[in-house]
Amino acid sequence: MRGLRVKNIWEKIRPSKRKLVQLYAALLYNAYLKGFIKGEIYTGKAKYACVPGFNCYSCPGAVGACPLGSLQAALATAHDRAGFYVFGILLLYGLIAGRTICGWICPLGLFQELLHKIPTPKLKKSKVTRILSYLKYVFLAVFAIFIPLYMGFSEGMTVPGFCKYICPAGTFEGAIGLLSNTANDSLYGMLGVYFTRKFVILTALVLACIFVYRGFCRFVCPLGAIYGLFNRFCLIGVKTDVGACNNCGLCVKKCQMDVLHVSDHECIQCGKCVDVCPQGALSLKAGKIVLKENEVRTKALRDEERTEVLKKRRTVSAVVWGVAAVILVFALLWFNIIEPSVNENGNLTAANVGDSPSADAGAQTIGYEPGEILEDFTITCVDGSTFHLNECRGKIVVINLWATYCGPCVEELPYFCEFAETHADDTVLLAVHHPLVTKEVEPFIAEKGWTIPFAIDEKEPTIVWDKVGGTTAMPQTIVIDKNGVVVENHRGSVTKEMLESYYEEAAAAE
Amino acid sequence: MKKKKVFLMIQSVLCFLTMAYPAVCALVIYTQGIAAKAADPTAWIYSREIVGKYMLPFILLTIATGIMALVGILAGIRDEDQDKPAKSIEMKKNPADDEASGKRKNTILTITRCVVLAAAVALIIIGIVNGSARDTLYKAITICTECVGLG
Numbered sequence: 001m002r003g004l005r006v007k008n009i010w011e012k013i014r015p016s017k018r019k020l021v022q023l024y025a026a027l028l029y030n031a032y033l034k035g036f037i038k039g040e041i042y043t044g045k046a047k048y049a050c051v052p053g054f055n056c057y058s059c060p061g062a063v064g065a066c067p068l069g070s071l072q073a074a075l076a077t078a079h080d081r082a083g084f085y086v087f088g089i090l091l092l093y094g095l096i097a098g099r100t101i102c103g104w105i106c107p108l109g110l111f112q113e114l115l116h117k118i119p120t121p122k123l124k125k126s127k128v129t130r131i132l133s134y135l136k137y138v139f140l141a142v143f144a145i146f147i148p149l150y151m152g153f154s155e156g157m158t159v160p161g162f163c164k165y166i167c168p169a170g171t172f173e174g175a176i177g178l179l180s181n182t183a184n185d186s187l188y189g190m191l192g193v194y195f196t197r198k199f200v201i202l203t204a205l206v207l208a209c210i211f212v213y214r215g216f217c218r219f220v221c222p223l224g225a226i227y228g229l230f231n232r233f234c235l236i237g238v239k240t241d242v243g244a245c246n247n248c249g250l251c252v253k254k255c256q257m258d259v260l261h262v263s264d265h266e267c268i269q270c271g272k273c274v275d276v277c278p279q280g281a282l283s284l285k286a287g288k289i290v291l292k293e294n295e296v297r298t299k300a301l302r303d304e305e306r307t308e309v310l311k312k313r314r315t316v317s318a319v320v321w322g323v324a325a326v327i328l329v330f331a332l333l334w335f336n337i338i339e340p341s342v343n344e345n346g347n348l349t350a351a352n353v354g355d356s357p358s359a360d361a362g363a364q365t366i367g368y369e370p371g372e373i374l375e376d377f378t379i380t381c382v383d384g385s386t387f388h389l390n391e392c393r394g395k396i397v398v399i400n401l402w403a404t405y406c407g408p409c410v411e412e413l414p415y416f417c418e419f420a421e422t423h424a425d426d427t428v429l430l431a432v433h434h435p436l437v438t439k440e441v442e443p444f445i446a447e448k449g450w451t452i453p454f455a456i457d458e459k460e461p462t463i464v465w466d467k468v469g470g471t472t473a474m475p476q477t478i479v480i481d482k483n484g485v486v487v488e489n490h491r492g493s494v495t496k497e498m499l500e501s502y503y504e505e506a507a508a509a510e
Numbered sequence: 511m512k513k514k515k516v517f518l519m520i521q522s523v524l525c526f527l528t529m530a531y532p533a534v535c536a537l538v539i540y541t542q543g544i545a546a547k548a549a550d551p552t553a554w555i556y557s558r559e560i561v562g563k564y565m566l567p568f569i570l571l572t573i574a575t576g577i578m579a580l581v582g583i584l585a586g587i588r589d590e591d592q593d594k595p596a597k598s599i600e601m602k603k604n605p606a607d608d609e610a611s612g613k614r615k616n617t618i619l620t621i622t623r624c625v626v627l628a629a630a631v632a633l634i635i636i637g638i639v640n641g642s643a644r645d646t647l648y649k650a651i652t653i654c655t656e657c658v659g660l661g
Contacts, residue, residue, distance in 0.1 A: 012584055047650035048643055057650040058657050065650035069657060073649040074642060085637025085646055091630035095623060118575070119582035120522040122592040127600060164656035174658035182558070187660060191556040195659030196540040200533045207529040211522070213592075232605075233622050239607035247603055253595030261602040285607070405648065408655055438648050473653040473660060488552065492660060497551040505552075 018104060018270060022113075024324060025053060025105035030061030030173075031331040039181030041472070044339050050086065052093045053106030054223055059173035060181070063335050066169075067093070068144060068223045072160035076148035077405070079156070080439055090226060098234030099227045102217055103268035108169055112209040112216055123212045125258050133218050133258040133266055139166065140222035156447065157407045162222055164194065164407075168202040171195070187473060190492030213256040217268065228265030236286045237269045238262050244281035251277055368469040373484050375467045379432070379455045382442050387430050387453060394482050396427045396506040398499075399468060401476040403434040404444050408493045409475040413450055419499050420452045426482075427503065432457050432464045434474065477502075481509040514587050521578050528571040535564040 015023070029051045032042035042063050051064035067090060074083020093101060102109050116122070123129075139162065147161025163170050175195060178184045208215040217224050231237060240262055251262050251273035259266045262273055262282060271284040271292050280296030298306055365372045376390045389397065400416055402409035413431065420429045429452040433441050437456060445454050457465050464470070468478045469489060479488040479502040487506040490498070543555025582588070606615070637643050653660070 009584055012586065041653060043651035048647045050646065056657055058654045065646050069654060070646045070649060073645065077645060081640060081642055081645065083642045084633040084640060085642040088630045088633025088637055091626055091633065095626045095630060117583065118521065118525060118579040119518055119588045120525060121518050122589045124592065125596050125599060127598065130600060160656055163654060167657060170657035171659055174654065178658065185558055188556045188558060189554045190655065190660035196536050198659040199536045203529045203533040207526060210525050233619055240604035242606040245604055249601045250595060252601045260600055262604045436648050436652065438645055473655055495551060501551040
């Protein structure tokens with residue numbers, strides 16, 4: 001009796017094969033488990049590759065780039081260089097799988113399906129939801145394409161519109177993923193209106209997905225909108241044997257997506273219709289290879305043939321799962337233990353805000369936190385002059401860490417130029433570009449007409465970045481008083497009022 | 511039947527509260543933070559301590575929602591209407607599997623796939639050569655402050 005009860009419970013909660021594949025993909029995309037423990041993102045070369053599904057590349061565990069984020073970044077820099085690489089990747093994924101990616105290997109899809117399992121009244125699809133499903137093309141056109149292109153061409157700024165204003169994956173995986181680790185407490189200082197807005201959107205989407213099957217996929221996801229365009233000719237998908245099909249329409253009626261027919265642009269190729277079809281006319285295929293077909297087909301075979309077919313399928317299934325398990329284990333070992341291209345010292349690679357460098361005994365602590373003396377450095381500016389920190393004693397020093405590809409950095413630098421002019425008598429400014437340079441910095445600065453001293457930091461070892469506790473989250477502003485003591489080390493954007501406030505604080509120090 | 515409906519309604523309310531609560535808290539924290547920033551421009555709007563003050567009710571709500579969801583799933587309580595075929599929706603005939611439906615369609619499909627594949631490979635190669643592959647890497651290995659709502 002107890003055995004039967006346990007069996008019944010297991011039958012209710014047992015994951016389907018598709019669910020297992022989705023879980024597998026989610027784990028493979030986020031194989032850098034060390035990132036969750038250390039509170040840092042993976043910075044290895046595997047991020048050249050975009051994962052097929054929706055997975056924020058600022059998630060601590062992410063080992064690949066997000067295709068949608070990469071597309072927006074490519075469009076934002078299209079005035080400088082055409083993003084052929086990302087276009088090619090999307091074409092390739094679309095050709096191979098179309099929206100099979102959404103149905104089988106997208107972590108966000110998995111998350112939505114799990115939410116939908118919560119027992120509540122559910123909103124069924126209708127003609128209205130079919131119309132609403134076209135909204136995702138609006139999100140694609142406006143947020144994922146127009147905004148990055150417009151801001152890139154008109155302002156020279158990288159603004160990934162969808163990521164910045166809407167994407168729940170960035171808020172959930174990126175923000176909450178990073179902020180939940182105490183190593184990233186300094187990032188709280190960077191939270192403001194953008195985070196609040198995105199967080200509210202996240203909670204609204206989570207709530208919607210409880211009541212509406214795959215609400216985000218159906219009405220919002222620009223990536224699904226792109227992949228849907230490939231459904232008609234992609235290699236993997238649900239195919240119809242029109243000879244067996246009697247057009248009863250049960251496949252469409254039972255489908256929870258807003259499809260007009262099997263494999264249209266709304267179909268996520270999940271294969272549920274394959275089980276539903278009473279004629280066995282549907283099958284999930286990869287080219288000519290049948291991945292899943294209805295039992296009706298198998299039962300129609302003779303006993304010996306059926307046994308042979310089932311045996312072959314079991315063997316193939318075992319081999320595929322075996323290979324998949326090996327790949328996953330290798331990935332976990334590689335990304336967490338073996339990977340050579342990740343810098344273990346954590347200087348350029350981590351959003352880590354660790355302990356300050358140790359102090360000389362009896363002297364004031366050398367470090368980059370408020371109250372500590374910033375370690376001396378000398379760096380050559382882009383105009384050929386030399387900036388030597390200790391020579392600036394007697395003046396307030398403001399150091400800004402930035403990069404050409406950092407939108408908020410580019411937005412705030414004019415404030416620093418104004419600030420420098422206002423306090424020219426007793427203040428020295430230095431803007432230091434991140435060691436990773438993606439475009440010519442000098443022409444960029446000249447084009448913007450910025451007037452403060454600029455320098456580009458070295459790759460390894462860095463001259464400035466480590467000394468000021470620089471991270472990969474920019475911008476960052478360090479204010480040092482006349483005695484060389486750090487007054488403020490602010491991670492995130494600054495306003496004019498904040499700059500003035502830091503100046504007053506530094507000026508008041510004896 | 512009525513008990514099931516009541517259960518589903520209670521679960522709905524719990525889900526709504528579990529999601530509405532953090533959203534409202536975020537708005538409250540932001541409003542208070544902006545007021546504090548008006549007095550002191552260097553003040554932080556969010557901090558671990560401030561967020562921590564509001565966490566307990568959210569945790570309790572989440573646990574309650576989770577337990578209720580588990581009970582519902584194990585007891586087989588669900589909206590049975592979702593299993594019924596949809597009515598009043600537009601439908602079209604399923605297209606034939608081109609690979610099995612004749613030489614001409616199969617040829618067109620094959621040519622389309624080959625053209626798209628060639629374009630994809632060419633774009634990827636050009637992208638590696640012109641540096642846009644490197645741009646993808648650089649974007650992915652720095653924290654995307656816009657993506658996570660920082661700034």
